[in-house]
Structures are given as C-alpha cells and as structure tokens.
Amino acid sequence: MHLEKVPRVSRISKESFLKEYYRPQKPVIIEKAIEHWPAYTKWNLEYMREVAGSKVVPLYDDRPVDHKDGFNEPHARMKMADYIDLLKREPTRYRIFLWNVLKEVPELQKDFEYPDFGLRLMKGLPMLFFGGRDSYTFMHYDIDLANIFHFHFQGEKEVILFAQSENEFLYKVPHSLITHEAIDFSAPDLNAWPALRHASGYRAQLNHGEVLYMPEGYWHHMRYLTPGFSMSLRAIARNPRNLSRAFYNLLVMRNYDGVMRRLKGQKWIDWKNQQAIDRTHKRNSGSLR
Template sequence: MSFDYIPIERVEKLTKKEFIENYYKPQKPVVITNQIEDWPAFSKWDFNFIREVAGEKMVPLYDSRKTDYTKKVNEPDFTITMSEYIDILEKGPTDLRIFLYNLMKEVPVMKADMHWPRLGIRLLKNLPLVFFGGQDAKVFMHYDIDFPNIFHVHFEGKKQCVLVDPKETKYMYRLPYSWLCNEDIDFDNPDYERFPALRKVRPYITELNHGEMLYMPEGWWHYMKYLSPGFSLSLRSLAGRPSNLWKGFANVAIIRYYDNWMRKRKGQEWLDYKDAESIRRTNATLEAAK
C-alpha cells in the first residue's frame, strides 16, 4: 500500500509575473517545461560531456546506508574520479550518488552553458549545485537545511520526485535536531503499522525528463529516486519568508554543530535516541489530533 499522491502541476515556459503570482507567492510546486531550451546545456550536457570536462575531478559519493555517527552532517562516504563514477553509472543499477556538489566551481567553463532564470527571485550565483545518481538510487526524504527556494533542472534519463508540504511536518517523523525524517521509512512502500501518522500525509509526485525544471518552495520535503542514470542542477535563493530565513540560519549556524557534537560525544546512542524520539513525538501528535 502506498500514498494517495497529488500530481505536481506541469506548465510550459513561464513569465516572471506568472511564476511569482501563481507559484512563488502561494508557495506551490510546479514543473516548468520548455524553460531552458535556449541554454547551451540543454543540448550539450550528458555523461560524455561531463566526462570530457570533469573526468579527472574527485567527487564526493554517498550510498544508501543510514546515517553513521562517526561522520559529520553531509560528510561523503568516499571519493573517486568523475570518470570512474560515470563508468559505474553506465554499468547498471547502483545506489551511489553525488550530493550537493559545486561542480561549476571546479569546472567554471560550464557556467557559460546555462542562463540564470529570470523569474523574479534572486538566486545565489555562487551555489549552482549538482546531484548525480544511478538507476534505483534514492535520496532520503528531507528538506533543505537553509529553507531555500529551488529550481531543480534535470539532465539525462528520468527522475521521480516526491514532495511533501511543510504543513504536514508534524506527521513526517522528523528526527530531532535534523531536517530529515526517520530513515527506516520506505517512502515507496510505507509501513503504516510502525509509522501510522504517515496515513495523514498526502505527497505530491512527478517525473522529470531531460531539460525539465521543478520549482520546490521553501521548506518542502523532497524524496528523489533515479529511474535511470542521470544528473540534476539545483539553483537556489535565500528564503523569502523571515521565519524561514531565521530557521535556516539557526540550522546552519547552530543546530548542525550541536548535532555533530552530540554524535561525537554519545555516538550511536545519540542516533538511536533521535530515531526513538521521532516516533514518540509524532505518534503523540497523532493521538492528540484524534
């Protein structure tokens, strides 16, 4: 048994006014097609191109294992060259991913292949981040630490994107001092007996193809699954709402350091506590709502 999904609206190329009025102000996700066909990247960016311009770069890789207390927040599992990684992607299914990697800092020539969307929000020009994954690779359900607005542009293959409105955070089994949910949850096949509050959640879903752009509003949960090998580019802005701006600052400047300190101090006991608390708190909220 799975969720009762809401399809994410899909529209063709938007004007600044259309985007601001219909999606940014109401904080509503949308897939925008035909928005980047004038980018050189639209026809150039594929695995062969990435291998050519960045093949020797060392890249951070993540696998599907649960959080390891010996690692800091977002610390990679290991590194290899981009060429070696693309070889792995092309051989078949793999759970290995590149996550939050500023490839254009390493390969500045790629910046000429893209244009910053002029849709009315100020994007952070120094943080065009890329994400790669092999067939069946999954990105855990989370929201971004700094509460940005995100334009997520996909290249190569197909990618499934599941989003959850932050209004439903109370039912998401969020880990304390974190921005991800209990990692034992399988969002493809949720266990409603162990995690009953998930019955209250109504996720949004879409599939991204080459050149399509997903707008993810501030604080929206997202879970990604690569249906075939591919990669995406995320362009982000600061949070526009003061409350989210403050929460993002607190996460970046205080909470992540506290979490790292507690991992070092208490080890696996700290992670076990967070797992148990996510269940206790969420189920208590569920009971209170009855």
C-alpha cells in the same frame, strides 16, 4: 499518503510564476524553460566525462547515519570517469551530492544562465547531483530552507514533496533535516508508519530539460529511475520565519548535533530515531487508534 501530481506548464512568465506558484508557495514543473541553453543539448553523462572525467568526486549512498559521520561527509571518492562508467554499467547506490559547478568545472557555466523567475538567485552556488538507477535520497529539506529550482538532465527521476506544514505526520528526526531513514517514501509500509496516512504532498517525474520549483523548506525525496543528473539553483528564503529557522539550523542546530554525536556516540543517533517515532505517534494518538 495523499499525493497529487505536481502541476505542469510548458512555459511561464515571471509575473505568472510569482502570482500562481511563488506567493502561494506551490511547486510547479516548467517543461520548456531551458531549451535555448547549450546545456539542453550538450549535457549528458558522456559530456560530463569529457569535461570532468579526471576530477575526483565525493560519493554518498543510502546507509543509515552513523555518529562518526561528519556533516555531509562522503562515503567514498572516485574519478568522475570511473563513476560514469559505473552508472552506465550497473545499478549503484552511489550518488554525487552538492557538487559545485563553479568551483569544480568553471567552463560548465558557459552552458547555462540564471533564469529570471522574479527571485534573486544565489549565483555562487550552482550545485550538481548525480545518481544511478534506483539510488535515492532520504526524505529531507535543505538547511537554508531556500527556494529551489531543480533542472534535470538525462533520464528520469521521481520526486516526492511535502510542505513544512506536514511535519507532524512525517516522522521528523529531531535536531536533523531528515525523516526516519527506515521509511521508503516511494512505497511506504503504512502499517509500520501509520501517521503517513494523513500526510498530503506531491509526486512528480522529471525528464530531461524540465525544471522543478520547490518552495521554501519543502521536504523532498528523490529516486533516480535511470542514471542521470540534475542542477539546483537557489534563492534565499523570504518568509521571516523560514529565514530565522535557516540561521538557527546553520548556527545552532548543526553545531549542537555535532557536539552530541561526539559526546554520546551512536546512542544519540538511536535516541533521535526513536524520538521521531514516539513524538509523531504522540501528536497523532487520536487518529492512530
């Protein structure tokens, strides 16, 4: 794979962000955008235990998709205090995914604000994500193809990004938002997945207080190098093609996939995974010889 470093800036004006990154749809890390937030100094695992320790949280791991799984159905549940103990005690694959701050712990909203980067952020959807050392997400893109601002807290996280223009090389699973789950994007076997040799993307490491801008529909794979957590704020896709795809994903693709899982069971999942390989190799047949 051809991975370049995500550009970094210390701070950036709204005008410069729109001109240099949003309009050309390029990612960027802003290092010192939130130092004035109370969250910058307050948000760590112990603080989350203090304000949300009694909350029962949904947990996800890296097991392959099963036809019995519902859309975003958790693999386990645990009290936040017990989960934080687990994070600090030992490596774990369990992650918290799409945990709504406003719904679950409204008082956390006092610790941050909605920055003005020139995009209208969806203020009802601030989402938290937690992970233990070496836990990771499958390479995926978000169902609404939104512009995403990803704020990281405590520890370090590795991020690998691809634009939608790289789809033909990524072993995208049809009727899904993921690539083939057997690929380890942190250290892919290019003999097993030869089309990845032609993929061009970005790699970054996020540290406490840094903000990653991910343009509309960007694929992202995230691995926690140490226990930590992040918050995402999002702005609706403005590209008409991306916006129409978002509606298709929400209204058609998700429901169609659910029906096929019920009708065909695991055969549907296995067929999709094989199609990810067959279609990718067919599209790249000339360059893989």
